[in-house]
Amino acid sequence: MKGPNNTGRSLALGLGYFFLYAPIISLMVFSFNDSPLVTSWSGFSLRWYGSLLNDDALLSAAWLSFKIAALTATAAVVIGTWAGYVLGRMGRFRGFALYVGMLSAPLVIPEVVLGISLLLMFVEMRGTLGWPAENGTFTIWVGHVTLCMAFVAVVIQARIRDLDRSLEEAALDLGATPLTVFFRITLPLIAPALVSAWLLSFTLSLDDVVLASFLSGPGSTTLPMEVFSRVRLGLKPEVNALATLFILAVGTCVVLVNRLQWRKESESK
Amino acid sequence: MSDSRYAAQHAADPDEFVRVSDLVKIFGDVVAVKSVNLAVRRNEIFALLGSSGCGKSTLLRMLAGFEEATSGQIMLDGEDITAVPPYRRPVNMMFQSYALFPHMTVEANVAFGLKQEGVDRAEIHDRVFEALDLVQMAGYSRRKPHQLSGGQQQRVALARSLVKRPKLLLLDEPMSALDKQIRQKTQIELAKILEQVGVTCIMVTHDQEEAMTMAHRLAVMTEGQIVQCGTPQDVYAFPNSRFVAGFIGSTNLLTGTIVVDEPDHVAIECAELTRPLYVSHGVSEPLGMEVHVSIRPERLVVSRTQPQGEYNWAHGMVSHMAWMGSYALYQVRLDSGKVVEASVPSLQLAQSDAPGIDEEIFVSWDADSATVLAS
Amino acid sequence: MKPPALRDWMPSNRTLAVAPPFLWLALFLLVPFLLVLKISFAELQFGIPPYTALAEFKDEAIQLSLHLRGYILLFTDSLYLATYLNSLKMAAITTVCCVLIGYPMAYYIARSSPAVRNVLLLGVILPFWTSLLLRVYAWVGILRNDGLLNKLLMSLGIISSPLEIYRTDLAVYIGLVYAYLPFFILPLYANLVKMDLRLLEAAYDLGARPWQAFWRITVPLSRPGVIAGAMLVFIPSVGEYVIPEMLGGADTLMMGRVMWNEFFNNADWPMASAVTCVMVLLLLVPLALFQYNQVRQEEAARGARA
Numbered sequence: 001m002k003g004p005n006n007t008g009r010s011l012a013l014g015l016g017y018f019f020l021y022a023p024i025i026s027l028m029v030f031s032f033n034d035s036p037l038v039t040s041w042s043g044f045s046l047r048w049y050g051s052l053l054n055d056d057a058l059l060s061a062a063w064l065s066f067k068i069a070a071l072t073a074t075a076a077v078v079i080g081t082w083a084g085y086v087l088g089r090m091g092r093f094r095g096f097a098l099y100v101g102m103l104s105a106p107l108v109i110p111e112v113v114l115g116i117s118l119l120l121m122f123v124e125m126r127g128t129l130g131w132p133a134e135n136g137t138f139t140i141w142v143g144h145v146t147l148c149m150a151f152v153a154v155v156i157q158a159r160i161r162d163l164d165r166s167l168e169e170a171a172l173d174l175g176a177t178p179l180t181v182f183f184r185i186t187l188p189l190i191a192p193a194l195v196s197a198w199l200l201s202f203t204l205s206l207d208d209v210v211l212a213s214f215l216s217g218p219g220s221t222t223l224p225m226e227v228f229s230r231v232r233l234g235l236k237p238e239v240n241a242l243a244t245l246f247i248l249a250v251g252t253c254v255v256l257v258n259r260l261q262w263r264k265e266s267e268s269k
Numbered sequence: 270m271s272d273s274r275y276a277a278q279h280a281a282d283p284d285e286f287v288r289v290s291d292l293v294k295i296f297g298d299v300v301a302v303k304s305v306n307l308a309v310r311r312n313e314i315f316a317l318l319g320s321s322g323c324g325k326s327t328l329l330r331m332l333a334g335f336e337e338a339t340s341g342q343i344m345l346d347g348e349d350i351t352a353v354p355p356y357r358r359p360v361n362m363m364f365q366s367y368a369l370f371p372h373m374t375v376e377a378n379v380a381f382g383l384k385q386e387g388v389d390r391a392e393i394h395d396r397v398f399e400a401l402d403l404v405q406m407a408g409y410s411r412r413k414p415h416q417l418s419g420g421q422q423q424r425v426a427l428a429r430s431l432v433k434r435p436k437l438l439l440l441d442e443p444m445s446a447l448d449k450q451i452r453q454k455t456q457i458e459l460a461k462i463l464e465q466v467g468v469t470c471i472m473v474t475h476d477q478e479e480a481m482t483m484a485h486r487l488a489v490m491t492e493g494q495i496v497q498c499g500t501p502q503d504v505y506a507f508p509n510s511r512f513v514a515g516f517i518g519s520t521n522l523l524t525g526t527i528v529v530d531e532p533d534h535v536a537i538e539c540a541e542l543t544r545p546l547y548v549s550h551g552v553s554e555p556l557g558m559e560v561h562v563s564i565r566p567e568r569l570v571v572s573r574t575q576p577q578g579e580y581n582w583a584h585g586m587v588s589h590m591a592w593m594g595s596y597a598l599y600q601v602r603l604d605s606g607k608v609v610e611a612s613v614p615s616l617q618l619a620q621s622d623a624p625g626i627d628e629e630i631f632v633s634w635d636a637d638s639a640t641v642l643a644s
Numbered sequence: 645m646k647p648p649a650l651r652d653w654m655p656s657n658r659t660l661a662v663a664p665p666f667l668w669l670a671l672f673l674l675v676p677f678l679l680v681l682k683i684s685f686a687e688l689q690f691g692i693p694p695y696t697a698l699a700e701f702k703d704e705a706i707q708l709s710l711h712l713r714g715y716i717l718l719f720t721d722s723l724y725l726a727t728y729l730n731s732l733k734m735a736a737i738t739t740v741c742c743v744l745i746g747y748p749m750a751y752y753i754a755r756s757s758p759a760v761r762n763v764l765l766l767g768v769i770l771p772f773w774t775s776l777l778l779r780v781y782a783w784v785g786i787l788r789n790d791g792l793l794n795k796l797l798m799s800l801g802i803i804s805s806p807l808e809i810y811r812t813d814l815a816v817y818i819g820l821v822y823a824y825l826p827f828f829i830l831p832l833y834a835n836l837v838k839m840d841l842r843l844l845e846a847a848y849d850l851g852a853r854p855w856q857a858f859w860r861i862t863v864p865l866s867r868p869g870v871i872a873g874a875m876l877v878f879i880p881s882v883g884e885y886v887i888p889e890m891l892g893g894a895d896t897l898m899m900g901r902v903m904w905n906e907f908f909n910n911a912d913w914p915m916a917s918a919v920t921c922v923m924v925l926l927l928l929v930p931l932a933l934f935q936y937n938q939v940r941q942e943e944a945a946r947g948a949r950a
Contacts, residue, residue: 016745019825020771020822026792097935103665116916121676149665166366169368172355174382180385209886231781239781250774
């Protein structure tokens with residue numbers, strides 16, 4: 001049988017990956033540039049990393065972002081797994097199409113739409129119920145969870161579809177109630193997917209500019225908001241340093257998780 | 270015999286343990302199970318035999334509780350379990366894929382059911398190892414399912430389904446995942462274990478050899494209904510229809526008209542044979558009626574010399590011969606043009622002068638070798 | 645709350661089991677959008693809230709006032725119309741580019757051996773996990789007049805004066821394609837990798853050449869994956885804000901920027917709401933296509949498993 005064309009393959013993949021990685025590499029290289037003019041190389045230096053450590057605004061924004069991201073990821077995984085399970089295991093029920101529709105909306109709808117809608121709702125709630133008193137961590141969290149749960153649902157649903165139904169049936173047959181089955185059989189077996197979903201939500205929340213901008217309040221500036229406001233004004237070498245640290249951290253995590261999963265998969269074969 | 274006649278005859282059977290009455294399952298507009306009636310005795314191994322799509326798996330799942338019956342009733346040991354959820358039924362199932370929990374050890378797998386019952390730890394340990402000893406897997410208690418071979422996984426699955434001492438054990442295509450070589454040995458071994466433990470068992474299979482080897486009684490299913498029910502010998506020797514005759518083993522089917530109708534014998538004029546058929550049992554069909562007759566290949570005797578007697582033989586030519594090892598399968602084209610199959614044991618072929626292809630030959634059979642089919 | 649295990653179990657608790665995620669979405673997706681709809685019919689006013697009420701109880705009558713200023717402006721002002729059309733156009737071109745670049749990549753990854761495939765896939769996913777904001781920022785550094793691309797091209801002598809790409813539509817296209825490429829590749833890859841290669845073998849056996857087999861078999865079978873990926877690129881691109889804001893010029897008209905500006909800069913909530921509603925309306929067709937494709941794939945997967 002003929003395999004795919006080798007030159008075509010090298011060309012497509014080579015150019016594609018170059019396109020994907022050139023900007024990332026350039027970011028990282030120029031974080032070590034001594035010159036404040038980011039793109040004019042004047043020598044190797046770690047000064048921008050140093051100035052990062054003294055940048056209080058950036059650091060406190062980072063801390064807030066991490067907090068929100070962790071809270072978002074946890075909530076999104078709980079709600080999203082629930083939704084993914086319903087879609088993956090329950091048969092057709094009335095309103096199934098509506099359910100699927102509402103669940104896939106956050107995946108595709110432009111974030112400005114979501115941001116404006118949620119903000120307006122919070123304002124309205126403030127007017128009629130007096131709560132939430134001001135926008136901030138809570139409102140950003142709500143927005144992020146709404147966005148991320150859709151992604152979690154997709155991931156979990158795909159995993160659950162692949163899960164052998166007879167395992168759950170066997171557990172029922174042996175006397176376990178549906179609740180026990182979910183917690184003792186289903187969840188342990190989809191655990192890697194849960195971890196992926198958590199990490200995905202964490203990343204999405206950490207990176208979001210639009211929703212955070214709409215839903216934040218006084219004193220709740222997130223990292224992306226801070227970065228965005230700075231880069232609107234031009235190139236900033238501290239941002240390069242931040243980017244490099246970020247990319248290295250994420251890159252290491254992703255590769256590690258991938259290696260672990262790959263090893264686990266080969267083991268069970 | 271049809272299943273309702275059977276049920277009526279055994280209505281007052283004191284040994285009856287499982288009773289399925291008029292069970293129906295409809296999926297959308299597909300009727301998967303059409304009003305099935307069944308009675309299984311205590312400690313009996315009962316097989317549901319049928320090809321895929323005949324409804325046997327659906328029936329099994331209803332017995333386990335994974336499908337809700339559209340209508341009908343299931344009685345187990347005098348109790349109506351039709352609406353009882355699977356985790357409350359005293360029924361356990363061994364799945365076709367074994368469904369061992371991959372994230373638990375063998376011991377944990379077998380202990381799972383007992384844990385759900387709230388049995389205390391010491392007793393769980395004893396019973397788990399008792400079950401593992403029964404299937405000779407006690408030494409593997411710490412392994413995980415992916416570290417076991419197919420046969421070993423099957424034993425663990427069996428132990429897991431027996432450890433709770435269920436009133437009814439269900440087996441879903443128990444041998445389908447095993448290689449053909451070890452299938453026969455495993456079938457006998459499994460049947461022995463079940464008899465030793467003394468559990469009522471209903472199994473589902475498409476392999477007639479499996480059903481005949483393991484079951485005390487079997488039911489042939491097609492299109493959602495049971496068409497015949499009885500011991501393997503009865504069903505094989507006295508199929509009630511062309512379907513059952515052809516489904517279990519192979520057979521030669523002839524069509525003819527009844528010309529002599531007596532309580533203890535009938536004679537049938539058959540266009541496909543030059544001489545009439547003489548069958549040594551009475552039939553309920555009247556004189557002059559067209560009937561179908563089944564004669565198993567192993568009951569046809571092959572010889573070069575013309576047999577004596579007026580009935581039950583025919584003349585023809587060997588059109589094909591296949592050597593099957595322990596027997597040879599002859600395809601004989603009779604003078605009427607009809608092709609019949611005769612299976613001749615190798616021993617006989619070795620002792621006499623075996624006819625070859627294109628040679629003239631006579632086939633004959635006993636009066637009790639033919640069965641008149643009801644449909 | 646009990647999550648059910650099998651569909652036929654505990655029918656009375658079933659709604660209980662299905663409902664909570666639905667409730668979250670209803671509360672934080674549906675209700676807000678209905679609110680936006682309502683406000684789009686309101687009129688700007690000073691105070692809190694900065695818009696009029698839809699229905700007022702006055703003189704023992706309920707007066708419904710639907711202010712259409714926003715909508716009328718949208719449909720008559722050529723700038724708004726141009727922005728809508730431009731958004732759609734840019735999203736469409738971005739989608740086409742993603743298909744042209746992403747399809748071959750997804751295809752070759754899917755056809756690689758499992759170990760290679762894993763690494764290649766990791767290569768696509770890694771950028772996806774790193775911050776989009778930072779990566780778009782990287783393009784600023786590359787595309788500026790004094791940026792890397794120009795520096796490189798000038799030092800090689802290919803051009804003598806810098807290419808003006810930064811702050812033009814071209815930069816936005818580059819940014820959009822860059823950002824959304826993984827969104828196209830991943831669903832398409834998921835589809836291609838599940839394709840039964842024996843279908844291709846059967847085609848070759850029947851005399852088809854590789855190119856024919858590709859067009860007649862692989863492409864049609866990959867349609868659901870292509871649609872899913874294309875919609876995942878197209879729909880969000882229409883309302884994209886960050887990329888046009890960072891890379892585009894003042895004349896790069898995109899809906900996301902308009903909505904942001906109406907809201908933050910002009911504080912005209914009814915206007916922003918009206919713009920939002922019309923945008924969602926515009927996206928209804930691709931949205932419906934996406935949902936339909938999702939449900940179809942749901943059912944196909946369910947069917948295959950039955």
